[in-house]
Amino acid sequence: MALLTPFSKVPELNTATVLLVENEEELQSKLANALVQYKKDFNVNVRLARKLPLPVENKETRPRIDLIVFVVNLLSERSLQSVESSLAHLHSDCFLGKVCFLVTDARCGSHTQERLVSVRKLAASHQCPVLCAEHRTVDGVNAAAVRLLNILKVSAGMSPIATTALYLSSLTRCSVTSDLEED
Amino acid sequence: MDAQVRSVLRRVIRRIPNKNIENLLKKWNCLSTDQLCALDYTRPKWMIVELVASFCEDNSLNLKQITNLEMMYHIENPDQGVWHACQLTEAQDDAVCVDLTQFKEQFKAHLHGVVRHISIKMKKHEDEAIWIRIAWGDNFSKPNHLKPTYVVHHLHTSYVFISNLMAKHKIFLCQALVMATKHGSIKDGHLSTRSLTGMRELLLRRYQQVFPNAHSSILQERNTLPSHPCIGKEHSGHEDMRHQMSCEAFGHGPTPKLETAVYRLETRYRGNDNQTLSDREEFFRGVVRFSSSSLLDSLRHCVASGMAEGPVTPLLSAITQRGRNYFVITDKGPSVSSQASAQRA
Numbered sequence: 284m285a286l287l288t289p290f291s292k293v294p295e296l297n298t299a300t301v302l303l304v305e306n307e308e309e310l311q312s313k314l315a316n317a318l319v320q321y322k323k324d325f326n327v328n329v330r331l332a333r334k335l336p337l338p339v340e341n342k343e344t345r346p347r348i349d350l351i352v353f354v355v356n357l358l359s360e361r362s363l364q365s366v367e368s369s370l371a372h373l374h375s376d377c378f379l380g381k382v383c384f385l386v387t388d389a390r391c392g393s394h395t396q397e398r399l400v401s402v403r404k405l406a407a408s409h410q411c412p413v414l415c416a417e418h419r420t421v422d423g424v425n426a427a428a429v430r431l432l433n434i435l436k437v438s439a440g441m442s443p444i445a446t447t448a449l450y451l452s453s454l455t456r457c458s459v460t461s462d463l464e465e466d
Numbered sequence: 467m468d469a470q471v472r473s474v475l476r477r478v479i480r481r482i483p484n485k486n487i488e489n490l491l492k493k494w495n496c497l498s499t500d501q502l503c504a505l506d507y508t509r510p511k512w513m514i515v516e517l518v519a520s521f522c523e524d525n526s527l528n529l530k531q532i533t534n535l536e537m538m539y540h541i542e543n544p545d546q547g548v549w550h551a552c553q554l555t556e557a558q559d560d561a562v563c564v565d566l567t568q569f570k571e572q573f574k575a576h577l578h579g580v581v582r583h584i585s586i587k588m589k590k591h592e593d594e595a596i597w598i599r600i601a602w603g604d605n606f607s608k609p610n611h612l613k614p615t616y617v618v619h620h621l622h623t624s625y626v627f628i629s630n631l632m633a634k635h636k637i638f639l640c641q642a643l644v645m646a647t648k649h650g651s652i653k654d655g656h657l658s659t660r661s662l663t664g665m666r667e668l669l670l671r672r673y674q675q676v677f678p679n680a681h682s683s684i685l686q687e688r689n690t691l692p693s694h695p696c697i698g699k700e701h702s703g704h705e706d707m708r709h710q711m712s713c714e715a716f717g718h719g720p721t722p723k724l725e726t727a728v729y730r731l732e733t734r735y736r737g738n739d740n741q742t743l744s745d746r747e748e749f750f751r752g753v754v755r756f757s758s759s760s761l762l763d764s765l766r767h768c769v770a771s772g773m774a775e776g777p778v779t780p781l782l783s784a785i786t787q788r789g790r791n792y793f794v795i796t797d798k799g800p801s802v803s804s805q806a807s808a809q810r811a
Binding site for chain 1: 693694696697698699700701703704771772
């Protein structure tokens with residue numbers, strides 16, 4: 284089974300690539316536009332996918348992926364299931380700071396709270412951070428893009444202070460507190 | 467003008483919405499210019515109805531002219547009420563030679579022969595459609611103009627569109643149509659919708675169809691939004707394939723406007739979980755109903771966005787391929803049964 288590995292390709296100069304994986308394909312295009320248009324001092328390539336595994340035919344042309352973001356819409360059960368099945372296609376090296384979860388609609392309704400708990404447990408077991416985003420306004424999308432860019436900068440190795448992706452993820456990874464575990 | 471004529475006139479005028487009434491009255495040409503100028507369309511509806519009724523009394527209009535007005539309104543605004551489609555089958559050899567006058571004579575002659583009191587009006591619209599308005603009476607009573615049946619037929623096609631037909635008159639109408647068009651029989655088309663234009667577009671294939679071919683030329687025609695060169699899509703091949711499949715099943719561009727699709731199930735229950743329902747000899751009868759303001763658009767979006775998986779199931783694509791929206795599914799297999807069951811009124 285072809286797993287997505289983080290270090291199998293040579294990085295390009297002053298360029299970082301982020302892969303946005305979302306089952307509904309709604310937020311990822313808005314986020315992609317916000318990411319490429321934001322003023323920053325390095326190039327950003329964005330790849331959009333629905334789920335993993337990625338098509339084999341793109342393997343040669345695909346650049347090295349520095350950050351993989353799973354976008355989960357908490358209003359839909361299928362979104363979370365698709366992310367869980369995609370996680371199996373990642374090489375374990377990716378979880379050393381190159382995977383991040385982005386959830387939307389965390390404040391709507393009661394089912395979303397249960398799903399948020401499951402996402403947090405999933406992220407905690409994989410040592411990855413969870414970001415909450417508000418996707419219905421332009422400001423919300425831009426804010427999410429800025430946060431992703433900060434994480435991307437570190438995982439692509441462009442942070443001026445010698446911060447590595449692994450160090451950042453150990454600071455930002457999601458933790459499941461004991462009262463959550465009792466639920 | 468007697469009481470019946472007056473009541474028909476009032477009903478006709480009341481039913482025409484204010485935005486259409488000015489143009490219709492002008493086109494109708496039965497009121498003088500002074501009378502038309504005297505009408506103030508900003509007044510409440512009942513005032514307009516009273517004014518027009520009094521003008522018609524002054525001009526001593528007859529029932530024929532009033533029904534003409536109603537017919538003109540329906541021809542311009544065909545998407546009202548519920549329309550049903552029927553299909554003529556077993557065309558005889560000279561069916562293609564039937565011309566308009568012959569059709570009119572035969573149709574009227576047959577109906578006048580079987581129903582004693584009946585009023586038939588026929589008009590040919592410029593797009594080759596024949597509109598027929600029938601007010602039915604019976605042996606003892608005069609024709610009821612308050613509930614007319616409308617029939618639309620395009621000569622030399624095999625489809626007839628019917629609105630507001632009562633079950634007891636159905637047999638007379640079907641016989642008359644079959645004789646006048648020189649076909650062997652007529653059968654229920656299993657397609658009913660509120661929009662006559664949608665129904666016509668679907669059955670007469672007036673929407674933009676896409677046929678499967680090796681080159682998939684529709685992919686180049688699709689105007690995708692120009693995206694930033696730094697943004698790349700991993701699954702663009704899959705996306706294009708899904709778009710192609712959806713357009714092949716449901717057409718490209720604006721689709722005919724259908725509102726519902728109904729599947730009546732006469733199959734056995736096949737789940738594993740329920741002890742009481744499985745392993746029974748009788749059928750598990752159920753009805754699955756899809757509703758939408760524009761059903762074909764919604765189904766096309768479902769397939770193109772990936773919500774519905776894989777190749778389009780023949781149950782859904784049969785809506786466009788066979789031109790019907792009422793299906794009965796039996797246990798013989800996964801294919802859609804075309805058994806004619808009792809038509810829903």
